[in-house]
Amino acid sequence: MDDHPRTPWHALAHRRYLRSAWPWRAAGYLAGGALTGIPVLLVLVLLAAAGAALSPVLVGLPLLALLGLVGVPVAAVERRRLRLVDRTPTGSPTRTPHRTPAEPGLLAWARLRYREQATWRELAYAVLHGLLLWWVDLALVATLLGLPLLLLTTPLQLALAADGEVKVVKLWLVTSYPPAFAIAAAGAVLLPALLRPLGAVAGARAALTRALLAPRERELQGLLAEVTRSRARLVDAFEAERRRIERDLHDGAQQRLVALTMTLGLARLDAPPGPLADRLAAAHDEAGKVLAELRELIHGIHPQVLTDYGLTGALADVAERSAVPVDTDLGTGLPRLPEPVEAAAYFGVCEALANTGKHSGAARAAVTARHTGAALLIAVTDDGRGGADPAAGSGLTGLADRIAVLDGTLTITSPPGGPTVLSLEIPCPVISPTSNP
Incomplete structure (x- = not known):
């Protein structure tokens, strides 16, 4: 059995599931749906309403066009959230399916996005998430996790109650501590029992997200081809820079060193024997060695x-x-x-x-x-x-x-x-x- 589960479904098969972080990962993933779902719902409603209302005066058309791109940022956030419960080694479910525009600018970006199938899958996910999914996520977390936690805190609720009584989950009236602790014990038993269904629900929710937002095989091939072309452009740019450096050294530094070597050689011939001639000879030899090293360096850059x-x-x-x-x-x-x-x-x-x-x-x-x-x-x-x-x-x-x-x-x-x-x-x-x- 895999000691490092990669999804909630894999983790559920592990006997240490309840002692691992996976139940809380699942709960965090489902509860986090409300944090993104509420803003998505508001943006969808506002853009759709404003775009439809202003369309007769043409002002609403850009808003409706923007509505088609709402799924792009939503999907980017959801792919990041997916990392909580999806740890596949390739990371493909969290990889963007979008290509990089060949031209700079917002217009080129939008034009490419409208032609990509992934954009429309992401819009469908955004609509589904804003109108339905986050509600379901929140309801399931409240039922499978909130209910046992609420039962567990019954004694605390009773202690904080001003009138000395508390109605647990709006069903049972508790006025003393023995029944309060009995209900808390029931919550302690119910909590681990419901953590497994919570993990299964999180796994199903992650599978739905992955099905809509993960890149298709054709999109991955396109991304791979784009990366290959990008690397080829970098290699071409690198080679062009090497050639430029080689030309600069050959036409600049090397020519100056050749002139310096010739000047030192002439000065060495004209100098009378003595310490000055010896120093000129040493400088001439050193300049020759530097010139030889520079030529070797130029040869190594681009022969x-x-x-x-x-x-x-x-x-x-x-x-x-x-x-x-x-x-x-x-x-x-x-x-x-x-x-x-x-x-x-x-x-x-x-x-x-x-x-x-x-x-x-x-x-x-x-x-x-x-x-x-x-x-x-x-x-x-x-x-x-x-x-x-x-x-x-x-x-x-x-x-x-x-x-x-x-x-x-x-x-x-x-x-x-x-x-x-x-x-x-x-x-x-x-x-x-x-x-x-």
């Missing part, structure tokens, strides 16, 4: 070879610069692919070869790459000790997320003793024919 020669030349370049000898098999060369695909593949190979040099103890590595016409396939293999764990901070987790945005996959097989194989697959079209380094 120029990737722009000029495509993935074929870039992979050959990274293999040549690897600390571990690398054999490359690129066939007859790769075609030009979309920039995000080339960048993700390039940095994936860079990360794999960097991990090979740092952690694997490999004597040799190999990079193979092919484009099948529909997808880019890359494999990086090494003959190291194996046992690589991507979750141990290798840097491949973020890369896998980046490739997932492109609908690609990154897999690693690394049994103890090796070999380690990193496989990368990204579906992508060809931009231009094969390019050679």
Whole structure:
């Protein structure tokens, strides 16, 4: 049996139900319906009445249009209330089914909402909730919870009564404490007996809310597609920013450092032997090292070879610069692919070869790459000790997320003793024919 029930119905099957928080969650969920139902009823009545009355002078038409969107905020609140009694791991019942408008502005938002089926389901729920459901919720809480609590407090009511008598639930007249305590004992027995029906009612009420307000499978697919497009836009923006930084460093800081290095070199030649010449020599050497580091940094941000020669030349370049000898098999060369695909593949190979040099103890590595016409396939293999764990901070987790945005996959097989194989697959079209380094 599940030790962590996710709904009142699951909790009712648990023997510790009465000792858990679930009865009070159920009571809070049902009682909370009045807190939202009363305002919803008032808003519905006011908008409908004002809109109908003012329609002949056209002023009421916007009010009637607004009436169609009342369910949107009501549903948002109800989904949050649903968390009291619905703790499914996916959280789908409390997820909004609405998409984000492609354009900013209230008009674009309203236009999209009117076209969504979820808006009309939410309006139906708002009408049902305002006119009926909260009344039923309150009546059930008053009956199943209020009645036994009222019986339990009979002695207290008698003590506070000015005339020394109290009429319990308008039925029984009590004038002394023995019958008052007897009624309180009956309430103590009745309370746990009615807490189970209360949980069942809350479960049914939550199921109705979920049926009307939870996103449908098609809506979830649309939301997932929207998230994927949003992540792709973020990746494109990230790549554009990387390119801008690379250009700024290449055309700005690097050129200034080159000029500084040349100036120091000329000053070093003109200076007479002595302490000044030694300091100029040291400064010239340090400027050369800074320039070399800056060029390496620029190369890491976005290598120029990737722009000029495509993935074929870039992979050959990274293999040549690897600390571990690398054999490359690129066939007859790769075609030009979309920039995000080339960048993700390039940095994936860079990360794999960097991990090979740092952690694997490999004597040799190999990079193979092919484009099948529909997808880019890359494999990086090494003959190291194996046992690589991507979750141990290798840097491949973020890369896998980046490739997932492109609908690609990154897999690693690394049994103890090796070999380690990193496989990368990204579906992508060809931009231009094969390019050679």
